[in-house]
Every structure is written in C-alpha cells, then in structure tokens.
Amino acid sequence: MPPWGQRPSNGRAPIWTASRRPWYAAPMMPLTFGLTEEQRMIQETTARMLRPFEERRREFERVLREHGRVPDEFWTALAAAGLLGAFVPEEYGGTAMGLTALATAADAMASRGFGHPLFLLTGMDALCIARDGSESLKRRFLPQIASGALKFCFAITEANAGTNSFRMTTRAVRRGDGYVLDGEKTFITGMDQADYVLLVARTRSREEVEREGLPKTSCLSLFVVDCHTPGITRTQLPMRAIDGAAQWTVHFDGAEVPAENRVGE
Incomplete structure (x- = not known):
C-alpha cells in the first residue's frame, strides 16, 4: 500500500487522500453537562x-x-415548594x-442527606393518573x-415474577360496581406511610391471555387502592430500601376497590 495520499502504481486515485477528512474529524455538536437556568x-x-x-439532619436520619418515616413537616415543605406537584x-x-x-430536586435533596423514595x-x-x-x-x-395531603406508593413486584409484569398473578375480578383483589406483592416501599397504593393487577389470568392469543400486555391494569381497605394486610421484610424506607410484602385477600378507581382502560 502506498504512503498516505500518494497515487498508487496503477495510476488510479487513492481511495483516501490527504484532502479527505475522516469521519471523526467532521464537526460535531458540542455537548454540555451543565444545568439550565430553570434547573438552577x-x-x-x-x-x-x-x-x-x-x-436537624441527624434527627431526620434517626x-x-x-421508623422508616418521612417527618410530616418535611412533607409539607415539599408541597409548599411545589415539588409534590411536579x-x-x-x-x-x-x-x-x-x-x-x-x-x-431529588438529586439536590439526596446530596444533602434528605432523600426518600416516597417522594419519587x-x-x-x-x-400515571394525570396521563391516563x-x-x-x-x-x-x-x-x-x-x-x-396524600402520599402514594407503587405495587408491581411479585415473588415469582419480579418486575416481569407479564408473569404476575395478582387478580382484579369485576364484581358489581367494583373489582375484587386477590394476590400478593413483595418488596413494596412505603406501604406503611402511603394513603394509597397504585396497584398493577390482572383483570384476566395469564393462561386466558395466552390461550386466546392476546398480546402479553392485555388485561394488565392499574388501580388506585386505599391502603387501609379491608382485606389488605402487610408483613415487614427484614431489610430496608435506600434511605431507610421499610419494605413490605402486601397481601390482597378479597379486598374491594371501586371500578372508578381503575386507571385507563
């Protein structure tokens, strides 16, 4: 191969010449990792x-x-700053x-030792409620x-499904003007502090979905469920999540939720 940019012995023009710029020499858009004015x-x-x-950071951490709880006055301050309404x-x-x-905001709080997953x-x-x-x-x-005024947590994980929602078995069966919930969720953060849980449940079993050839995403729904509904019990796991939040296994045994609390179709 002739030296860079020289014409080869066959007289043809070289594939690459010194006048051509390789792709990595082309102008590129500058990247910035700074904060915008709004973020500041x-x-x-x-x-x-x-x-x-x-x-009072030590007290907050204690x-x-x-207790795995966010002090009420701290939650009130989050609301006053407009962060809960993001x-x-x-x-x-x-x-x-x-x-x-x-x-x-979450990054700023965590960097000062005030992070908690219930906020997120x-x-x-x-x-989810605003969109659907x-x-x-x-x-x-x-x-x-x-x-x-209200705190929410989220329940999707199951012992035999993890976050693979296609394998979950928790059911929501339509009955009258509502749904009856049966099943179990685990590693649920903040169930002891939340007023409501946004629950992922099946309105039809996985076997029915597969038998009828429906998409895997069929019959998976979200429900806004009062954490104090009869038929809901919880068992604390011997561990804590990030920032000290308690983890729970949550049991649904015939708990009823109004049909109007279903999010989306």
Missing part, C-alpha cells in the same frame, strides 16, 4: 426548602432509620415542572397530591 432555579428552591432542616397539571393545583425538574413514588403515581386517569380520578387525587 429548582436547585436553589430545593436548597431554600431544606435550610430549616439542616440543623426517624428514617428507626407531575400535576396547573389546573389541578400542580406546578407541571416535569421529570427533569423532579430529578433535579408519589410523583410517579401522579403522572378519568376526569373524576384527576379531580379526586391530583390536587391532594400536590398539596401534600
């Missing part, structure tokens, strides 16, 4: 919200470690700041989430 404002808002709690549209009392804002779980559940819930569900729950 969210960081500053979060820092101001945390300032009254800084001197409450989390010993996924709640403004017409329902939220700030509609979105995912990046929520993540920025409540926000995630609010997003009925107007009735939105009006019932979104304003109370944004104001800090």
Whole structure:
C-alpha cells in the first residue's frame, strides 16, 4: 500500500487522500453537562426548602432509620415548594415542572442527606393518573397530591415474577360496581406511610391471555387502592430500601376497590 495520499502504481486515485477528512474529524455538536437556568432555579428552591432542616439532619436520619418515616413537616415543605406537584397539571393545583425538574430536586435533596423514595413514588403515581386517569380520578387525587395531603406508593413486584409484569398473578375480578383483589406483592416501599397504593393487577389470568392469543400486555391494569381497605394486610421484610424506607410484602385477600378507581382502560 502506498504512503498516505500518494497515487498508487496503477495510476488510479487513492481511495483516501490527504484532502479527505475522516469521519471523526467532521464537526460535531458540542455537548454540555451543565444545568439550565430553570434547573438552577429548582436547585436553589430545593436548597431554600431544606435550610430549616439542616440543623436537624441527624434527627431526620434517626426517624428514617428507626421508623422508616418521612417527618410530616418535611412533607409539607415539599408541597409548599411545589415539588409534590411536579407531575400535576396547573389546573389541578400542580406546578407541571416535569421529570427533569423532579430529578433535579431529588438529586439536590439526596446530596444533602434528605432523600426518600416516597417522594419519587408519589410523583410517579401522579403522572400515571394525570396521563391516563378519568376526569373524576384527576379531580379526586391530583390536587391532594400536590398539596401534600396524600402520599402514594407503587405495587408491581411479585415473588415469582419480579418486575416481569407479564408473569404476575395478582387478580382484579369485576364484581358489581367494583373489582375484587386477590394476590400478593413483595418488596413494596412505603406501604406503611402511603394513603394509597397504585396497584398493577390482572383483570384476566395469564393462561386466558395466552390461550386466546392476546398480546402479553392485555388485561394488565392499574388501580388506585386505599391502603387501609379491608382485606389488605402487610408483613415487614427484614431489610430496608435506600434511605431507610421499610419494605413490605402486601397481601390482597378479597379486598374491594371501586371500578372508578381503575386507571385507563
């Protein structure tokens, strides 16, 4: 092979010449890992919200470690800063700041020792209701989430399915004006603190879905369930999640939920 850019002995032009720029020399869009002005404002808002709690950080950590609970006054401060309403549209009392804002606030809290998964779980559940819930569900729950009046957790994991939701067996069977819930979820964070749990359950069994050749995603639904509903019991697991939150196995034994609490179709 001739030296770079020289014409080969056959007289033909070289495939690559010095005048050609290889692909890696082409201009590329600059990457920036800095924060936007909006994200800086969210960081500053979060820092101001945390300032009254800084001197009591040890107390906060002790409450989390010993009881796995978020102090009520801290939750109220999150609501006052608009952080609990990050996924709640403004017409329902939220700030509609979105995912990046929520993540920025969560990072700022965690870096100062004030992180807790219930904050993110409540926000995630609010997003599901805002996107796919009925107007009735939105009006019932979104304003109370944004104001800090309600806490939510999320239940999808099962002992024999993990997060492979296609294998889950927890059932929601239609009966009259509601659904009857039967099954078990495990590694559920914040079940002892939440007012409601956003539950993933089957309206038809996996065997029925496979037998009828339906898509795997068929008959998997979300339900907003009161954590104190008769027929729901919980057992604490001998472990804690990130930031000291307690983990639970949750049993549903004939628990009833109104049909209007189903999220989406």
